[in-house]
Amino acid sequence: xxxxxxxxxxxxxxxxxxxxxxxxxxxxxxxxxxxxxxxxxxxxxxxxxxxxxxxxxxxxxxxxxxxxxxxxxxxxxxxxxxxxxxxxxxxxxxxxxxxxxxxxxxxxxxxxxxxxxxxxxxxxxxxxxxxxxxxxxxxxxxxxxxxxxxxxxxxxxxxxxxxxxxxxxxxxxxxxxxxxxxxxxxxxxxxxx
Numbered sequence: 151x152x153x154x155x156x157x158x159x160x161x162x163x164x165x166x167x168x169x170x171x172x173x174x175x176x177x178x179x180x181x182x183x184x185x186x187x188x189x190x191x192x193x194x195x196x197x198x199x200x201x202x203x204x205x206x207x208x209x210x211x212x213x214x215x216x217x218x219x220x221x222x223x224x225x226x227x228x229x230x231x232x233x234x235x236x237x238x239x240x241x242x243x244x245x246x247x248x249x250x251x252x253x254x255x256x257x258x259x260x261x262x263x264x265x266x267x268x269x270x271x272x273x274x275x276x277x278x279x280x281x282x283x284x285x286x287x288x289x290x291x292x293x294x295x296x297x298x299x300x301x302x303x304x305x306x307x308x309x310x311x312x313x314x315x316x317x318x319x320x321x322x323x324x325x326x327x328x329x330x331x332x333x334x335x336x337x338x339x340x341x342x343x
Contacts, residue, residue, distance in 0.1 A: 151242060153205050156186065157226050159241060160234050162210070166224030170204050175239045178203065186238055188231035192216060198223065207231040207238075253290075265302065283320065 154168035173184040178194065181187040181203035188207035189198035195216040198206050201223075208217060210227035217225070228234040252258065252270040259277045264270070265284035272290040276282070280294045283302030288294075292306045295314035300306070304318060307326040312318065316330045324330070 151238075153224055153226070156205065156238055156241075160226060160228055160237065162226050162228045162234070164224070164226045165221075166205070170224055172204055172238075172242070174242060175235060176203070178206075186235070186242075188235040190231050195219070207234050259296075271308070277314070289326070 151172050152168065153164055153166070153170045153172060156172060157164040157168075171184065172186045174186070176182065176185040176187055178187045178189055178197055178201050181201055183202060183204045185203050186205045186207065187201060187203040189195050190209060195208065195212060196219070198208070199219040203223075205224045205226060206220065207228055208220065208225050209231055210229060226234070250267060250269050253272045253274065255272045256270045256274040257276070258270075259280070261279045262276050263281040265282060265286075267285040268282050269287040270276070271288055271292065274288050274291065275293045277294060277296040277298075279297045280299070282288070282294075282300045283304065285302055286300055286304040286306070288306050289308035289310070291309040293311045294300065295312060295316070297315045298312050298318070300312070300318045301320035301322065303321045305323045306312075307324060309326055310324045310328045310330075312330040318324075318330070
């Protein structure tokens with residue numbers, strides 16, 4: 151990804167080589183010419199002046215007395231350098247896309263509706279009357295209880311369990327082992343029970 155594309159992704163201004171290709175991210179001290187890094191605070195900006203990084207994210211409100219030392223570097227000025235660094239790291243990391251379709255070990259009940267582009271991983275269990283939106287990915291071992299509705303473009307990582315009748319909106323990510331309980335009966339305490 152070119153520096154100009156990173157600046158556009160972050161909605162930020164840049165200084166230096168807009169065409170420089172960035173292939174990864176690294177800590178300030180270990181970054182090389184193809185890496186993006188970030189520098190915060192006076193000490194970080196001073197260390198950035200000797201960094202070999204291809205591009206350095208800096209705070210847009212950093213004092214010019216410190217940023218002046220970076221005049222020969224390619225920089226992008228942002229509100230929060232560390233958060234921007236994480237965002238770029240995610241953009242540079244290719245997303246693992248499982249194969250579309252249904253794994254042969256999946257168990258799918260009656261009256262299930264799977265929209266276009268759904269990926270169903272190994273050993274997934276989908277009970278009666280479940281509806282799964284377009285582009286949703288169900289990782290290995292996911293269990294969707296009866297009547298569950300999962301929106302479009304969701305990612306349910308391995309071993310997620312969604313109890314019957316639960317509703318999940320669009321573009322939701324549930325991480326490995328998450329449990330989505332839905333209870334029709336409220337919990338109540340009586341004494342020590």
